[in-house]
Every structure is written in C-alpha cells, then in structure tokens.
Amino acid sequence: NAFTSNRGLSTIRYTNLVEWICEPGQYAPRTGSPTGDWTGCPLACSPGTYAQSAATGTVCITCPAGTYQRASGATACSPCLAGHYCSAGTLFPFPCPAGTFGNATDLQGIGECVECSAGHYC
Numbered sequence: 001n002a003f004t005s006n007r008g009l010s011t012i013r014y015t016n017l018v019e020w021i022c023e024p025g026q027y028a029p030r031t032g033s034p035t036g037d038w039t040g041c042p043l044a045c046s047p048g049t050y051a052q053s054a055a056t057g058t059v060c061i062t063c064p065a066g067t068y069q070r071a072s073g074a075t076a077c078s079p080c081l082a083g084h085y086c087s088a089g090t091l092f093p094f095p096c097p098a099g100t101f102g103n104a105t106d107l108q109g110i111g112e113c114v115e116c117s118a119g120h121y122c
Contacts, residue, residue, distance in 0.1 A: 025051050025073035027060060044073035048089040052076055062089045065108035079105045085112055 022028055022041035045051050045060035048068070052061075052075050063069045067077035068090040080086035084093030085107035096102045096113035101122040107113065116122040 022051075024053055024075040027051065047072055047074075047091045050074040050077055064088055066106035068093055080107055081105060085109055 025045050026041040027043050027045065028041045047070050049060040049062050050069055051059055063077035063086075065088045066080050066086055068080060068086045069077045070091045080090075081093045082105050083102050084095050085102065086093050087109060094110070096107075097110065099122070100113035100115055102113045104112075
C-alpha cells in the first residue's frame with residue numbers, strides 16, 4: 001500500500017487486480033490524481049460517516065438517523081442524545097424546539113419531539 005514519487009502527474013484507477021486493506025475508519029482512493037507520497041490508507045471517513053471494520057476501497061457508511069458522528073476516521077456512530085434528534089449523516093444532535101421535548105435517545109427527526117403538556121414548561 002504505497003504511492004511514491006508522484007508529482008501530480010499520475011492517475012490511479014481502481015481495478016479488480018488490487019485491493020488495499022484499510023484500518024477501520026480509513027480508506028484509500030480508487031480513482032483520482034493524488035499528490036505527494038503516501039503509504040497505507042491516507043483518507044479518513046468524514047464526519048457523519050463511519051467504517052466499522054477493515055475495508056477495501058471507499059466504504060464509509062453514512063450514520064443512520066438517530067445517531068451522529070462529529071469526528072473523522074470514526075468506527076461507529078453515537079446515539080442521539082435525549083432531548084435532541086439526529087437525521088442521517090448528522091454531525092451534531094439538534095435540540096428539540098422550544099415547547100417540545102424528547103425523553104428518549106435515538107430520535108430520528110423533529111417530528112419525534114413531543115409537545116409539552118398544557119401547564120408544563122419544557
């Protein structure tokens with residue numbers, strides 16, 4: 001897993017002849033014109049995505065609704081916090097709007113925030 005002596009003039013293209021095994025949360029490019037030298041799997045899954053196991057190629061998975069991930073190179077997503085909701089690929093939990101609440105974790109959308117009962121503040 002190395003790409004050396006590149007001056008921006010080389011182009012790589014994925015073929016079935018080569019599979020680069022990457023650590024969880026990382027991947028190697030399948031196509032493009034990388035610059036500089038690199039070894040291993042130089043790219044990390046972006047925030048809002050993860051790769052939970054050693055992988056070949058680009059296999060970062062979008063965090064599902066009800067979870068979030070703010071870090072790059074993640075191997076898992078975190079459950080959405082109570083009082084918040086998280087749509088798919090969310091980097092940060094969104095708080096339920098004023099006048100609503102959410103007791104549970106893993107809320108997937110604003111529609112799961114519940115209106116406060118009359119005479120109660122939340």
